[in-house]
Amino acid sequence: MFNSPFLAETGAIAQFTGRFFREGFRPRYEVREFLYQCFVVGYQSLPMVGITGFIMGLVLTLQSRPTMAQFGAESWIPTMVGLTIIREMGPIITALIFAGKIGSSIGAELGSMRVTEQIDAMEVSGTNPFKYLVVTRVLATTLMLPLLTVLADAIGLYASYVGINFKGVTSLALFTNNVLSGLTFADVLPAFFKTFFFGFAVGIIGCYKGYYADKGTAGVGAAANSAVVVSSLLIFILDLLAVQVTSLMGFN
Amino acid sequence: MKTLTEPAPPPAPTGSAEVVLTLEHIAKSFGDNHVLQDFSLNLHRGENVVVLGKSGSGKSVLVKCIIGLLKADSGRITVLGQDVGTLGHEAMDQLRAKLGFLFQSNALYDSMTVRENLLFPLRRQWLADRRGQEKEMVQQALEDVGLGDTAEKMPAELSGGQRKRIALARTLILRPEIILYDEPTTGLDPITAREISGLIREVQQKYQTAAFVISHDMDSVRLVADRVALLADGRCYAQGTYAELAKHEDPRVHAFFI
Numbered sequence: 225m226f227n228s229p230f231l232a233e234t235g236a237i238a239q240f241t242g243r244f245f246r247e248g249f250r251p252r253y254e255v256r257e258f259l260y261q262c263f264v265v266g267y268q269s270l271p272m273v274g275i276t277g278f279i280m281g282l283v284l285t286l287q288s289r290p291t292m293a294q295f296g297a298e299s300w301i302p303t304m305v306g307l308t309i310i311r312e313m314g315p316i317i318t319a320l321i322f323a324g325k326i327g328s329s330i331g332a333e334l335g336s337m338r339v340t341e342q343i344d345a346m347e348v349s350g351t352n353p354f355k356y357l358v359v360t361r362v363l364a365t366t367l368m369l370p371l372l373t374v375l376a377d378a379i380g381l382y383a384s385y386v387g388i389n390f391k392g393v394t395s396l397a398l399f400t401n402n403v404l405s406g407l408t409f410a411d412v413l414p415a416f417f418k419t420f421f422f423g424f425a426v427g428i429i430g431c432y433k434g435y436y437a438d439k440g441t442a443g444v445g446a447a448a449n450s451a452v453v454v455s456s457l458l459i460f461i462l463d464l465l466a467v468q469v470t471s472l473m474g475f476n
Numbered sequence: 477m478k479t480l481t482e483p484a485p486p487p488a489p490t491g492s493a494e495v496v497l498t499l500e501h502i503a504k505s506f507g508d509n510h511v512l513q514d515f516s517l518n519l520h521r522g523e524n525v526v527v528l529g530k531s532g533s534g535k536s537v538l539v540k541c542i543i544g545l546l547k548a549d550s551g552r553i554t555v556l557g558q559d560v561g562t563l564g565h566e567a568m569d570q571l572r573a574k575l576g577f578l579f580q581s582n583a584l585y586d587s588m589t590v591r592e593n594l595l596f597p598l599r600r601q602w603l604a605d606r607r608g609q610e611k612e613m614v615q616q617a618l619e620d621v622g623l624g625d626t627a628e629k630m631p632a633e634l635s636g637g638q639r640k641r642i643a644l645a646r647t648l649i650l651r652p653e654i655i656l657y658d659e660p661t662t663g664l665d666p667i668t669a670r671e672i673s674g675l676i677r678e679v680q681q682k683y684q685t686a687a688f689v690i691s692h693d694m695d696s697v698r699l700v701a702d703r704v705a706l707l708a709d710g711r712c713y714a715q716g717t718y719a720e721l722a723k724h725e726d727p728r729v730h731a732f733f734i
Binding site: 333336340341342344345346347348349350351352 | 543544545565569570572573577579581583584585586587596597600601
């Protein structure tokens with residue numbers, strides 16, 4: 225039991241996270257690399273997140289319409305879709321897309337740098353590779369995912385408005401009014417805050433897997449693969465925890 | 477590219493010169509594998525020492541202990557008067573500016589151009605008196621290795637020998653006092669290997685750097701070494717000039733020179 229590889233891995237990830245908090249907030253600050261990573265992680269994910277957000281809103285609206293129509297509740301579609309996207313679908317779908325795109329690329333990039341001794345070369349050049357590579361990427365993913373989620377939510381809601389207008393006519397003002405009337409801060413804020421944790425999970429797992437990649441090209445592939453698998457799983461676990469915490473705080 | 481001919485003969489023995497690197501009773505094990513057991517050696521200013529040994533004899537481990545990428549289990553490593561084992565992160569980083577390391581795999585940053593590769597150590601080891609001179613320093617380092625026109629290329633566009641030269645330029649740009657070479661000619665064709673050996677000798681003569689070279693390429697050892705040390709059984713089994721060791725009677729030493 226105590227020799228379990230699962231426990232050993234969990235312990236190693238916890239240590240890696242501890243190192244992030246120990247080293248991440250002490251100088252020297254790698255501001256330039258951090259901003260560059262924000263650009264890579266945030267800006268370059270925009271098209272992917274935008275498209276998935278749009279499809280998510282559209283499909284959700286089109287799928288729910290027949291059922292809602294059966295109960296004569298079509299006018300409730302904006303409220304229902306708004307709640308679904310803001311509270312759950314937006315954060316989770318965006319985080320999963322983000323894990324697939326960014327988690328894998330961080331895992332592969334750092335893994336390949338480890339295998340070709342580029343991380344050692346950095347250390348020899350007088351650079352702390354943990355700060356330069358890990359801290360900047362984890363901070364970038366933690367801060368960029370919430371922004372991407374807000375954007376995906378907005379695009380998803382707009383897609384829902386488009387979907388509603390496939391049959392019948394609804395004005396944007398009425399649609400917005402319906403969406404907002406169904407939302408409270410207790411819906412929006414916990415959903416927003418949990419995305420910081422999702423972003424942190426994607427960054428820290430991607431960096432951990434890459435930073436400690438095994439030698440050889442197979443090690444790079446394995447690092448990219450397990451970065452996505454583990455961070456996706458962690459996103460669901462964090463989501464479950466977030467539901468429990470918000471319930472305890474009386475937000476549900 | 478400049479064609480290198482037979483390198484100049486080694487300079488006069490440097491027995492009286494200042495010692496810049498001292499290895500005392502270095503031991504390093506990985507589990508039951510005792511790679512280094514009691515290795516001791518000195519390196520003098522301006523001297524080229526080649527550590528010779530079979531594959532897997534612990535040569536790369538030794539050089540990584542010196543640069544601080546691995547920590548020796550016991551023994552003392554003194555570089556330019558500083559005990560590497562007692563240095564903190566910042567002091568070690570400062571020492572590394574005077575201690576170049578050429579990786580066996582070159583370890584060029586493949587997402588950066590050649591110029592960015594050279595600028596990286598320069599900007600990290602920010603030296604006030606060199607501000608504004610970056611461009612000239614990059615060009616000078618590239619010309620030192622005979623590749624003045626490759627600054628905007630990516631490492632993937634270069635040949636194996638050119639990559640080795642760029643890696644050497646990246647090491648040279650900080651004007652280190654000691655350069656550690658980890659198998660500098662491995663994987664290169666004989667002609668290119670000979671050019672790189674000549675370059676190591678040129679660098680030594682131009683900048684008066686000391687070089688600690690790990691190798692098992694005897695042609696390169698002959699061209700580069702002022703002194704040769706043989707690493708066997710985890711210790712310094714024999715040392716002397718190339719000519720002395722070539723005439724050595726011990727069959728384990730002699731085996732390298734056949």
